[in-house]
Amino acid sequence: MTDTTTRPTGSETDIKGPGYRVWFDLPARTLHFEGVLRLSTSEYKPIEDLLDGVLQASPTLALRMTELQFLNSSGINMLYKFAIAARKKGETEIKVHGSSTIPWQGKSLPNLKKFLPAIVIALD
């Protein structure tokens, strides 16, 4: 019996689970994070693969977090590792849209700059 509570469904560019959705808007080259992400490190694998995939396809990318209410430690760890990978790749143009009304975003999103100085953080 598979664990249906956290198992994501949908195509590789649209990952849905209970309370969350991560999907890639190809024309806008924007990756949307929505809802509450509280997966375990191994459960983040599909999202990690999606992030790597879009980064490999093009160095220009936007991450929209304004609808992401909650992100656990494994989730932020994945995001920071993605920033390290982007820095190593070089010549990327990545912009993150966050919301200052979601308390953790104001603190944790600016830290992305420590891993990827060129990243642009926009909090509204």
Place this chain on the structure above:
Amino acid sequence: MLTDDARWRRALADPEAAAELLADPAARAAFVAAAAALQAEHDDLVLLHDSTLEHANEIEEQLAVKIEQVEALVVELELRNTFIRQMFGRHVTDEVVNTLLASPEGRQLGGERRTLTILISDLRGFSTLCEGLGPEQVVAILNIYLGAMADVIGEYRGSINEFIGDAILAVFGAPVPQDDHPERAVACAIAMQRAMGEVNAALAAHGLPALEMGIGVHTGEVVVGNIGSNRRAKYGVVGRHVNLTSRIESYTVGGQVLISESAARALGDRLRTRGCFEVRPKGVREPITIHDVTGVDGPFAIHMAEETAEWRILAQPQPLVFTALEGKDTGGQEVPALLVAHDERHNAELQVSAPLPLRADLKLVLAALPGVDAYAKVVAASPGRAVVRFTALPRALTELLDALPARA
């Protein structure tokens, strides 16, 4: 990675091997590059660790705040619940409140048909008694009396539906179903009568007059539920059996518990009575049988306190006139009689010229106290003699009777 290569692994463990390996310039350059890469990865990992921890701390901080908020809400909710229970529970007992709070359906309007046992108690002659008292005294009496009765009803898991002045309407078998509701109700009625001794002692301690209570108990199908509007609804019972219980109660004298045939049947051989009689209440087609309860055996075993009052025979019988309130035979005419004896339990023996029907309600006026109306019910009758129980006894009459000399 440095340690992936067996040569480097050896060099890291053994300074001799390291000196030998680093003697080679190419190997030296490779070592420096590898060490720099390791350092960079180390820096990233430390940063990753610290930043992830920072995020975790932030989340935990928010969690702590949320926990405090929830705890504050729980405290507030408990205060509210306690308040609701106290306000609401004064009238409807904890069980009703708990049932209503626990089930969402419980808060909706609407009802269901259910067979319950209804208990109605009422004070005898309370209006007459109140006439000579101030409002504070009336409220003080009611609080002592209703408080004691509510405690007894609570003990028997009855649910007080309402207080109507000095009357109490309680139900057994709702909102929480009880298989033994008739037995609980009858035992509760007896316990209430027994508790009147303490109530009267408490009243006497406050310089307040004694009370007498009658109780009617009946088992029948009623509609129970939340009755009213969305603005104001109460958990209650309605139906003709509620009215019938009230009628049964109206046949009681002080200290008596009268129950219907249906309640009596439910108790079977566990019921102890003085006997039964037929009455034909207003608005009821068939005559009904009511039982004069003295006790209950079985799991709820309880019996009425023994009546020990002795007759006090007056040296001078007191002339009076009485009027039968509903009796057809006397038709509202004033009939002369003599009061020959009385006791502490508000019974009086009358010498009468014509027989009086049992349970007839009388209005009496003593010749010595013109204008002072007393009310009584005939509890025993024989040719030329009747025993009446006062249902409303003005204080002036009590004082007069007590002051009259008794026959030696």
